[in-house]
Amino acid sequence: MFRLSNLIKTTLEESPSRTLNGSIIIWNMTNRCNLLCHHCYSKADANEKETLHFEQIKQTIPKLKKAGINFVIFSGGEPLLRKDIFDIAQLMKENDIITYLSTNGLYITPKNVQHIIDTFNYIGISIDGIKEVHDFFRAQIGSYEKAIQAIKLIQTYGGNAGIRFTLTKETQSSFYAMFDLVEKLNVNKFYISHLVYSGRGEENLNIDISKERRREYVEFIIQKAFEYYKQGKNIDLVTGNMEMDAIMLLKYFEQHYPEHTKTLYKKLTQWGGNSAGNRLGNMDWLGNVKPDPFFPFTVGNYLENDFENIWSNTQQPLLKRLREYPRQIEGRCNDCNYLEICNGGSRSRAFAISGDLWREDPSCYLSESEIRRRDNETI
Template sequence: MFRLSNLIKSTIEDEKSRTINGSIAIWNLTNRCNLSCLHCYSKADPKGKDILSLEEIKENILRLKESNVNFVILSGGEPLLRSDIFEIAQYMREKGIITYLSTNGMYIKENNVKQIIDNFNYIGISIDGIEEIHDLFRGQKNSYSKAINAIKLIQKNAGKVGIRFTITKETKNSFYQMFELCEKLNVNKLYISHLVYSGRGKENLDIDISKEERREYVNYIIDKAFEYYEKGKDIDIVTGNMEMDAILLLKRFEDKYPQKVALLKEKLKNWGGNSAGKRLLNLDWLGNVKPDPFFPFSIGNYFQTPFNNIWNTNNNEILNKLREVPRKIKGKCQECIYLNICNGGSRARAYAISGDLWEEDPSCYLTLNEIKERK
């Protein structure tokens, strides 16, 4: 997660960057979902059944807290399909854990919106294009209008809500309109995710955009983040699953704010790029613990081994390699002067294409000339 707007503001104004004390967990509490999205990493199933009991969830919440996991994104499937979702979120908050909700928005209604706002610090609703594109991509007619209505309902009740958008060949024609939509609705955040080759995303590799297109879009994202800052517009721009975006931001600062480059570089090093297995983890509905939601391997199962024993071990080779600073990544990363900023990008994408966890991220759009030491 690359907090673009926050970095721009904090660097220009010489402020401390917003940070989270501890680790972030994305917890897929259920694999049930009413939609069938083309990029779904968990292959959610409308006929699925919940395996995790409330007691098991509460037990693991305590173990998360003991392991300094202080921020949890509740996801699925569709997390609002769980009848105990509010009890789960409330218990997390009682234990001092910040809660976010990742939802398709279709189950947010007048009769539960206050509970949602009371139990979640922020609600992210997925919008994957203008109406026709969104409905096609998510596999259900009227899913767009229901998601938009959910955003308006949360805003009406003074909740914090943002839009989550994934760039693919199917959604790219709506890319620029997502910014227009955010401005029209005045949402709190626009989270733009790059495709990761996992779940249905792996089965649909042909829906990914080219490196040239990706770079063009990222430059526009940076343009808009600067525009919102300069105009005082309160829309937070965040990108996901493409840590190389930080290098394009750094290059932009070299042109716009050369006197601030050293400060930004220091902030980016402290951020550390891809944090899978270090400050980021995933728990899925089957009990598997992974370094991130897309990771091709589990590092343990919390039904079999207590979570804190899985996460806090020094004996897991994958975790040890992920936690090296910087990581030892092959390919062009070996020559890259920015490795201590991006940390090699997505290991899931590397494995999906090469079969090697430690190969370069195949989606990296930086050229060899850009990443080599200047002589």
């Protein structure tokens, strides 16, 4: 997760950046879902049966805290399909774990909206384009209107939901219109996720955009972030699953704000790029623990071994190598001067294309000349 707006603001104002105190876990507590989204990494659908029981979750929560997990994103499937979702969140609070909700919004109603706002520190609702695009991509007519209604309902009750958007060939026609929607709805966070090849996303490699279009969109996102900052708009732009965006921001600063470049460079190296297996992890509905939700391999099962033993194991080979900084990545990353900023990007994409976890991220859109700094160039 690259907090673009926060970095612009704190760099230009020479103030501390927002930092993550502890690790964050994305917990897929169910694989049941009322939608059939084309990019779904868990291949969730309505016919899945509940496999993870409340008592198993209850016993696991204290072990998360012992392992340094301070944030949990409730995900799925659709997490609001669990009838015990609020009881689980309350247990998290009792263990001083901050909770976020990632939802399609279709189960947010006047009856539960206040409870949702009071329970979760952040609510992210997925909208993948204008009406026709979203409904096609998520395979249900009317899902767009229901998601919009959910955002408005949350706002009416005093909350503020953010929008999550996944950038693919099927959704890119709505890319620019999404910013108009964000401004019209006055949401305070817009999360733009790049596609990772996993689940149905792996089966649909052909829905990913070209590197040229990706670069065009990232440049626009950066320009928008500066525009919102200068206008004093409280819209936080965040990108996900494409750590090379940070290098693009650095290059923008080099051109337009050279006096702040060193400050930004320091912030970016402190951020450290891709953090799968380190500050980010995933737990699924079968008990599997993975470095991130898209990862092709597991590092243990929290139903068979305490989570703290899995996550805190400094000798687990995969976790050990993922936690190296910067990571040792082959291919063009091996000669890149910005590896300590992006940390190699997505290992899941690398594996999906090359069969090797430690090859370059195939979605990197930076040119050879850009990743090699001239000998007389310093930061």
